Each structure stands twice: as structure tokens, then as C-alpha cells.
Amino acid sequence: MSSIRSRRSLAAVAGGLGFALALSACSGDSGGGGGDDTAGGGATGGDTDCAAYADYGDLSGKEISVYASIVDPEAQQQRDSYKPFEECTGATIAYEGSREFEAQLPVRIQAGNPPDLAYIPQPGFLKSITEDYPDALVPAPQGVIDNANEFYTEGWVNYGTVDGTLYATPLGANVKSFVWYSPSMFDEAGYEIPTTWDELIALSDTIAESGAKPWCAGVESGDATGWPATDFLEDVVLRTGGPDVYDQWVNHEIPFNDPQIVEALGTVGSILKNEDYVNGGLGDVQSIAAAPWVDAGLPILDGTCWLHRAANFYQANWPEGTEVAEDGDVFAFYLPGQSADDKPLLGGGEFVAAFSDRPEVQAFQAYLSSPEWANAKAEVTGQGWISANSGLDRDLLKSPIDILSFDLLTDESYTFRFDGSDQMPGSVGAGAFWTEMTAWFASDKDDKAVLDAIEAAWPAS
Template sequence: MRFGARPALAVIVLAALALACGVPRDGGAQLHTAADCGPYAGYGRHPGTAVTVYAENRDREADLFEETWADFADCTGIDVRYEGDGEFEARIQLRVDGGSAPDVAFFPQPGLLERFARAGSLKPASAGVVALAKKGWSADWNSYATVDGTLYGTPLVANVKSFVWYSPRFFRDRGLSVPRTWSELMAVTEKVAASGVKPWCAGIESAEATGWPVTDWIEDVLLRQQGTAVYDQWVAHTIPFDDPRVIRAMDTVGSVLKEDRYANGGFGPARSMASISYQEAGTPILSGDCAMHRQASFYAGLWPKGTRIGPDKDVYAFLLPGTEPASRPVLGGGVFTAAFTDRPEVRAFQEYLASADFANARMRKGPFVSANKGVDPANAATPVDGLAIRLLQDPRTRFRFDGSDLMPASVGAGTFWKAAVDWIGGEETRQAAGSVERSWPSR
């Protein structure tokens, strides 16, 4: 029996399928069948093209993005070249000014996106992206990437910042209940402190972005104490940054984060948090050296390998409570895609990133939250991700975007962060808030 004919035929057929799907034949890419490429047919074929992507995500988080769009890239023929940079906020302007802007950038602050849009550097979203944006996100979410009535990008990642991580076992062993109001939260705080354990752990070091975890705390408390109207006025600077209501919120935060009896569990005195990276800040919960850590849903991906997440596991999270049990204020953040170039392959890539298909596929790879209406919470990689998605989809939730991310970049990613560090270090509240107010750019 001759074996040569059938293998030769198989090679021809597989090669034809590879060409049909836009798959390179260099042996480096996974070979797809025509059925595999079916979901990507609407994006067209763009063989021999490349799209550069610039973002702050690195390491495993970057790997998960690349794994998610690998099939899209293979089937469309687009070579997606990703670059993650921990100094994204500081270097993106240098890249643009130097004539080496990426095709697509993942902006962690709407204020930064707005700056490039107003400068004329970004390209307006295509009709296809606009249609997907209207279908996938609420008007509020789309407004964060809209400048003077023009949509420039779409949400890529969402996160719920108003979470308190804790050890269910620690709570259970000490007879503690998850607090439903701010007063109950303070009662738990005091009970833990009285037992000899510092109730809170925190870390605010983040290279050029050091200080942002403190600004999140202040925004969260202001939203709970004053509601959405005052919060919006503060972010828009229609009331001063150092308004008395803001001072009250800062002092409330200070009563926790600047109090040595309450912080910094597992690390040292309260001000030690200035030298603790935000990535490792919650780890003392696992050893029982602190009880609670306020941090966003994305922290699910930062726990040490092997940490189990769930209501009866190693760690879980509850919503930072408001004044009443039924109150559901949620502070959140996100990353937005926007393009510096306008080519067919760039538009195709943007449309894929704006689809619910991408969001659901990314969720299956590992911890990830999206505010896209087409996302199924059942695809969430962790129970906390599922909780975050349900909160974002709940019409009763009063969601507000991270204030520092909406403020002018020189303030939100500059003087506010710096003032937060100085304040944790001992600066008086009014002095710290006043320095930010004086730095606000005039228009």
C-alpha cells in the first residue's frame, strides 16, 4: 500500500485552509480550519499588515491579551504587535511628539485620552466602532471616550474599585459579619484592632503613579458621603478641589489610613504604605496579619499563585458600604482603546476589541471584567469578577468613574497623586487639598 498520496493531499488541503483564514505558513502559527475562522470573517482579510499596540499592561496580563486575539490575528492576517510599558502615562506623549505613535493605545485614564483627542492626534472612531459602542455600553461609559461630541474610543477593561478584600476564615473565626453600612465597617475595624491585629493593610507605591490607591479611597468615601451630584461637581471642578465636603471625606479616610492602630497590618506603621507596592499590599490577609484591604476587582489577578477566591475560600470581597444597607455607590475605572492611525486593519482590530465576543473570550482566559452589556457573568474567571460584572449590569448601581482619571492629566495623574503621598506622610489635610486646588489649570 502506498502512503505518499494521502499525506500529500492533506498538506495541500491544510495549506489551502491556512490561506483561506489568513494564517502564515511558516509553522509558527496554529493552523485553523475554515470553521475556526468563521467568527472573524466579518473583519475581512488583511494579509501582510501589522497593527502596533501600546499599553501599560505587562507580564501575564499582557500574555492573556495576546492569547485572546491570537485567533483573530491568524484568521485576518494582521500581525498584532503588542508593547507593554509600566511608564505608559509618562512616555506616551514622548512617543507621539517623537513621531513614533502606536496605531492603537490602551488609555488607563479618560483624561489622558481627551488630551490627545483635543490635540488632534487621535482618529475619530469608525462607523463600525460607533455602532458597537452604542450596542455594548451605556451612554455614561461611552461619554468617557467622547470629546466634543465625537467618539474616539471604546472601553476595553472595567474594574470595580469599591471592593474590600478579606479572609472569610478570619471573619468566621472571630465572629465577624460582612458590614452593610459604614458604621458597621468601623465597628468591625475597631473590634479587629482591639484583638491585637491591625484591621487594614495598604500599599500605595506604583512607580511614577505612586499615590493612586489613596486617591481611590478619597473618591470612594466622597461618593458615599455626598452622593453623585457633589462628586460630579468636584470632578468637573465646578466646586473647589478643597471644598469642605472633600476635606471631610479626606479626614474620614485619614481616620483609617493614617491611624497606626488601624494600619498598616503586616508591614509596620501607617505611613509604611508609601513604600509598599500596591501589588503586594493585600498579602498580609493570607497570614492573618491584617483583616481587610480596599482594592479593585483587578486585584483578583495579583494574589499569590494558588490563592483561592470565593465566599468560603482563602479570600473574597464585599462592596465598600455606604450610609444605608440599600446604598449601592460604585467607584470604578477602566481602560479605553483609541487609535492614532486610520487604516483598514486598524479599524478591524478596533472593532474586534469593541465586540462582546472579545470580552467574553478574554474572560475565559483569566481574571477580567468588562462593562459590555453582552458579557455573560458566567464566563467570569473568579467569583469577584462575576460580582463586579453583576454590579455593573445592575440598574440600581450608582456608578461613577474614578475621579482622578477624569480630571486634567496634570492634576489627576500628577498633583493629586503627589499630594496623596505627602498627606499619608503627615501633611495636614487642608494643606494637601489646597496644593491640588492651586495646581488646577485655568481654561
């Protein structure tokens, strides 16, 4: 991505196009009263305080369709998070989750039967929809733009923007720039949390000199084998090349095998292909290719590994009863940058985009970009869910790693970038990038040969 537009200019663009949130069109003038338990004289809100929903108006009898890749049991949490909006406005949200979402959404668009709203799993997919079906998506209305500008960092707003127009706002989020460790092992050994890359390497050397293997890793993940290694490389490109080089690489403005990426892969190799560093509790360097990602961090629990790079959602893989906390059995620290002031942050998430500009659809889209929805979702969800919405009440988050992730996502001093492979063409990001990184371990394929093969897989434009 060559530039990041300011959030102020986004609002100006959308305002110039006249996409204002037409909530007044759906607010009743019945004067029905009902105090804080009704929205615009409309539906009864039950136990929900409906004051924050009043501007959405009375949407009784209106139905909004939502299509996403999130299926049960997580889909029920989505439905539950809509209840305050339904109670206070009278609208009905018809949610449909499908594992075939990415394949079926374009089919539905072509057939003229798109959903009112869709949860887009990555910015690359959003961009492809705008290119393949230029009249299908509706630019975000002013109420959504206002929420985006107020509650999200510029980087997040940018990822929902195509050619200067905001189409989508973030929903859920995750942070990938983490290293898991055992607080008690660190305390007993007298180790400090590293705050720079050099300190991380010095810590790794110290652990290795003690006779232990500092790092454990695994990239086996069924049909998606290799993806954990792509995340590691992306994190390192952000640190060795910086965000501008990262954007150029992801957008193929520089080749995949650019010398700066060769350097970054070499830096990854200084950890993951270092026989003194890996593979703690699991085997040798080659074992990384076959070690299941879901289990690769578990040697930390028996003391045969000290460090495991993985996202905040890795917390779901620790055995039942494992305490994830700063003073618990395991926790994670931020994967440091080149200096303490250098703070790149890799992550991912979903985005809400609209295919209809009906007032009730715009109202629900605004709700999904608001702190009210983020808080409702946090209340009905267990650990492992976060939002980059700064209006989220962090006290509602269920685990310390979720709270840490939220703090990083909403801290403007960190430079956020979205998962690179999720933005690349499928033949690369979900194809050659995975397979070649696996071969890098399994057959000790040369760094340059790996990157050359991935570059060759990039579709000709």
C-alpha cells in the same frame, strides 16, 4: 463632568457625521465558499468558528498597527486574543507595546506617524489628544457605536466620549471598590458582610473593641508612593458627595479643597488615621506611609488584620497557594455606600481609539468592542483580567473575584466612575495628590493643609 449623554444620542451624532463602518468595502465578491471556516470568501479560519467574523470581509494582505503600554508577558496575551480575527479575516495585527507609550504617542502624532489604533490608559489622556491634536483621532464608526451601546453601560460609553463624539471604547477594566477579608475569620467571629457605610463602621468598632486592629494599609509604591490613598479618597467622595460632586471635583469645577472634599478626607481619616483601627500587623498610623502597598493586606492571613481596601487586581499579591474565593483563605466584598441602594463603583481600564478610518482598521476596532474579542481574551488570560463588556461569557473568567468584578461592572444599578487621579493633570493626579496624601500619614499633616497644597498644584487654565 457636567452631564452624561445618552447612548442613543451618541449614535445619532456619529450617524449624522457619516461615520458608518465600511465593512462592505473590504468584503470580497469572489464567492469562494468555504462555509463557516472563511470570512467573506477570505482567509481560512482554522479551528475558529468564523461565522461571527463574516461581516468583516476578506482582509487578506491588510495590516493593522496597534500601539499600547502593555508589554510582555501580558502583551503576548493581547497577541493571542487577535488570532481568531486574523484567522477568519486574513488580516495581520502588528502589535507594539512600550513602557514609554504615553510619552511617545504624542511624538508619533506630531511626526505624522501615529498607529492605526492605540490603547489609551485613561480618559484624561484621550481628552488631551483631542485637544492638542484635534484632527488626529477618528470618531468611532457605526459598528463600534452599536457595540458600545449594546454591550457597555452608559458610564463606560461616556468615558470614551469627548464633546458628544464617541472616539474610544473600553478594553480591559478593573474594580477598586473592594474590601479584602478572611471568610473563615468572619465565620468564626460571627461577623456579617456590611451592606451600608454605617454597618462597615460598626463592624470596625466591634473588631476594635475585641482588642484587634480592624484595618491594615500601606501606600508605599516606589515613584508612585501615595496612589493607594488617592483611591481611598476617591471612593469616599463618591459616597459622601455623590457622583455629581465627584465629577465636579475631578474636572476642577469645584476646587480640590472644597468643603465637601474636606469632609470626605475627614471620613477617610476616621478609618486610616484612627489609632484604634490601624495599622493591623504593620504598626501605627504613621507606618502606612512606609508600608509597601503590595504587602499591606497580608496581615489578614495571620489574623492581625481584618480589612484591607484594595482593587480586584490585589489578588496577584497574595502568596502562592492562597485560595481567593468566597469560602477560601481571602475574598473581597463591595465597599458599601451610605445605604444598600446607594451603589457607587470606582474603577479603571483602557480604551481603544483610532487614528485611521481604513476599512480594515474599523473592522478590527469593531472586533475589539465585541463579545468575540472579550471572550477570546478571557480564554488566553489567567486570573486578574476582566472586561466591562456585558457580552463576555462570565464562565470564562478564571477566579471568583474576577467574576464578582464583572458582575458589578455590568450591573446597571451601580453608578460607575473612573479613577479620578487618572483624569486629573499629571502635576496633580500623579504628583501633588500622591505626595500630599503620603505626608498626611508620614507627618500627620492637617486635612485642610493637604487639600490646599493639592489645589495650589492645579495648573492655571
